[in-house]
Amino acid sequence: MEALLTAAFLSSLLTGAIVAGIPLLLAGLGEQMSEKAGVLNIGIEGMMLAGAYLGFLTAWTSSSIWLGFLGGIAGGILVAALMALLCVVLRLNQIVIGIALTLGVEGMTALLHHFQFSRTYPRLPAPDRVDLPFLTDIPVLGPSLFGRHPLVYLALISVLVLAFLYRRTNLGLTLRAAGEKPAALDVAGGHVIAIRSAAVLFTGGMAGLGGAYMANIGAGLFIPYMTGGAGFIGIVLAMLARGRPLWVLAGALIFGAALSLTTALQVAGSNIPTDVIQMLPFAAVMLVLVIWGRRARLPAALGVGYERGAR
Amino acid sequence: MTLPAQTASDMSEAVGLHTVTKRFPGVLAVDGVSLTVRTGEVHVLLGENGAGKSTIVGMLAGLQEPDDGHISVAGTGSRLDSPSASLDAGIATVFQHVMLVPTLTVFENLVLGAPWWRRPHRAQIERRIAELSRDFGLKVQLDAMTGDLSLGEQQQIEIARALLRDARVLILDEATSMLTPSGADELGAQMRRLAERGLAVIFITHKLGEAYRFGDRISVLQQGRMVGDIAPDALARMDEDAAIEEMVRLMFGGSDTSASLYRDRPAPTAAPLLSVERLGTEGGAEMMALKDLSFDLRPGEILGIAGIDGNGQKQLAEALSGQRSATAGRVMFDGADVTRLSVGQRRKLGLRYLTDDRLSEGTIGIFPIAENTVLKDIGAAPFWSGGIERPARIGAHAREVIRHYSVRAPSEFTPIGHLSGGNIQKVLLARELTGEARAVIFNKPTYGLDTRNIAASRRRIREIADKGLAVLLISTELDELIELADRIAVMASGRIRGTVVNDAGAGDLRLRLGRLMVDEGKMADTTGDAA
């Protein structure tokens, strides 16, 4: 076992935690806002995939990874707009529509990829990194933590920004009111439909960005179905974090580390089967739910559409 | 407060309805109503359930828009197409059901509705709340969690919120229904002070005495139409009795339905059927615990449980029916200890519970009437045979219920959620009396019903007791208890504060009950269960 704790192993584990964790973080932060506002956004998996596809396509055609990220955001928002229209404005069942949108995006992106690239998977050039001076030179930690793409730092900053907005401005309480008792927000002069729609669009943008990160930075290419449940993990992270962005960050890094442990173990030459490792984060979540399940309180109006004047 | 000082003679219009009509599917809720509310006046709206008061409130609050006619604010036509439009026009509403977010603090509820990017100005709000507390006697603790406060305290927050927004029109929709008599008086005094400062207050109530004491002008609605009006000078000339008589005449077209059904009868003397001994239940953040509750209930007797809403009455009913587990004491039924029995087992013994929550607990709105009539007997003969449903039997039973209890419904297949409250109540009563009922717990049986159904329900309760069933009648309406009950126990803070024999003749009964209700525990032991 001693061989496991080599520098190479730790370095690849940390790198993996970040590479795999950032999309989860972005998705989790996005989903968190929807859930706060009372929308259970099961369509987030589809939003990520749309972001991954459109993000990759934009980056590939424009040769700009930053335009690619914008494309990813746009892809996520596109799906989210449909979700907001159907679930928030028309109050259709959020779970049914969420599943439908995910299935639809899976099918559409696979078709689009097929008709454009057939069986080939073109690769993007390796992204440029930001090497923070001095910090990158720290052994083990340095290259994994400080030699990353700028988007990583933006994602980390967004955690703090969201934490600030939720705590210090009216945003947090407006969202919570929309999720707990939308009628109370409405009669207080707030705009339930607008705030919920905006939250869903924000979720779409974040999820799309996360998907684009997976395609453009994580893999460097687009493969159909490549998000592989990352959106669902985002939902779980948001539910467990109970409204706190920093908890989403912690959860995303733990999940990211577990998901990338397999690669790290291969680097270290271990032969523990990958499937066993992949079970770990989900087993951990179940354990957490068994122990603290009663406290995983969800907003009272989560999943319930709001209609003014309905009794 | 920065309200302009206005003299009592300034009678300019604050808000007006002009031949306003509002239809809902199958209902003409408001029918060509015109109404002018003036600044500096407390304008009382009276009317039965379904008379259109709530719809008028809804239109003024921006929740609904009129189908015909229009609304004017301060003399100019206004379109109140959303709650924020209504707030912008200076109209603030305190709804019948509290419209605060229970999981936010009081402060957060006060600033709710402001643009999301803005940071709330704590100091400024603190200063203004201090002013309001001084000027109007409002009690507001900014950092309390809203859900932990009593309904009365939450109402004070809603009033404070209206004043923070410089409302010129304040609507209070059945604001006193959840308050103690002294709490209602305090609110009335606040209303008077607000009116003196130049606000227009629209006060909706069921209580005619309050209408007289707090109101300047009284308008009466009946079935969506405005049927009468008592102007300030006329009201000032009447004494309370004359005013109430006039209001009753307007509301019910002269027929006096409030005549008491009370009649003397011998107190039942049989051995107790239901005995509660030192019963206790666990409490929680939003749930009052029961402590040390004891009483007996005899066959043929009606024992009333009085008290302000939320003092453990529902928990008592649930503990007796088996829905809530007891942590102390025991419940004896017909000599046997039933404390550990399930809801179904107690029902089979004849102990029945008619819930106050007709819609979300008593019935399943989307199920047809037929299934709802047998919901408490699933799997039992004759409606099921070996676990297989017998739709013909269930249908015949449901038709019998509809006929016998005069339920107004198209057929037994109609989803019960489509019926009115009174008709649902009839179905529920039928369900509780099916089979061998021996004792029935009624929890607020007439809550939300209109006058005709209230009278019918009360007659039924009396008949049930006359047939020899034991009746536990939980109610927040003192009139109802005095009309029906043989003895009245008063609950406060999860305990029984005292029990009095209903000697309706004695005039101070109401006063004695009222004192027990608000009492903080001093009198509990002295009155005890002497009756």
Add this chain to the structure above:
Amino acid sequence: MSASSELDDAAPAQSPRRSSRWLQRFVLVTLGPILAALVVSGIVLLLFGVDPLEYYGYVVRRGLLSSLGLQQTATRMAPLLFLAAGLIVAFRAGLWNLGVDGQFLLGAVAAAALAPSLVDILPGWAMLVAGFCVAALVGALWSVVPALLRAYQGVNEIITTLMMTFLGVSLANVLVKLVFLDPTTTVPQTRTLPVPDRMPRLFDTTISSGMIWGILAVLAVHLMMTRTAFGLRLRTVGANPHAAAHAGLNVPLLTVAVFAISAGFAGLAGASEVLGVTGNIQADWNPAYGLMVIPLVFLARFHGVGSIILIFLYSTLLIGAESAARRVGVPQDFTLVLVSSLLILLALAEWLDARRSWTES
């Protein structure tokens, strides 16, 4: 978040004189969305330069009108039917069992592990029965934690069943690769049940008899939910847990029962695939039928016969689309687009229907 509440108003309790209204509704909320979804998906095909009529025609010819295709379609129905039976119970009882894929896979693994080792010990039918029973048991066991959490702690079952599905897929892989690996072959897979020992085929066809059992399961579940006391208890819990508790029902116990039944059927679905069709499980096998059957059951409004019809149509589409991927050059992923648009249009149609009845009354 009750799954059944919005659909029970379609319960079959209408009086006959309303049959013309009923027909109108049927066209609006069932036939209409199906046609509209075919049109919308056809437009998608057009955008990719594929003639939709040719594609649909090919799918129907291949999946429905050819003898081989029809047999494949019928065989494919078996696991989907068992899954539908489980989902009907859960959804009508208001519980979102989104973890059927994990329950399915573990049931399949259990059957695949047990059956080959029993071949020499038990008579054929007893071996199959044992395989099905163990699969149902394992499937049900996999739902115990979400069931208990939901029943006694109030933890949302969507999140827990999803977690258990991720966990179950990985666990199934671990079991296949490490525990039940067939040592006699180099391919990572479980021991293979010989063809003669698998479930009998129907008459002279290749259709697995699992389809018949699946149809029986769906019908039995439908009758149980609509015609028995137990079914009414479950529907009551699903429509309104408060009312159920008030009516004296043991809501937590019924919740656990619903999960056990629902997951048990998912386990049976796995067994029917292994014991009837594949005979073994290969590493990383995960057909993910569950996520596809959920929309179909919704589409059928939790109705048994409706589910059977839709599963038949969907199986036709699957078999036809598998072949069309090779012949017409449209990947199978297209079926996802079709199902997705169908779900959305169905939800929209129900919304329109609700608005229409609102304005009429």
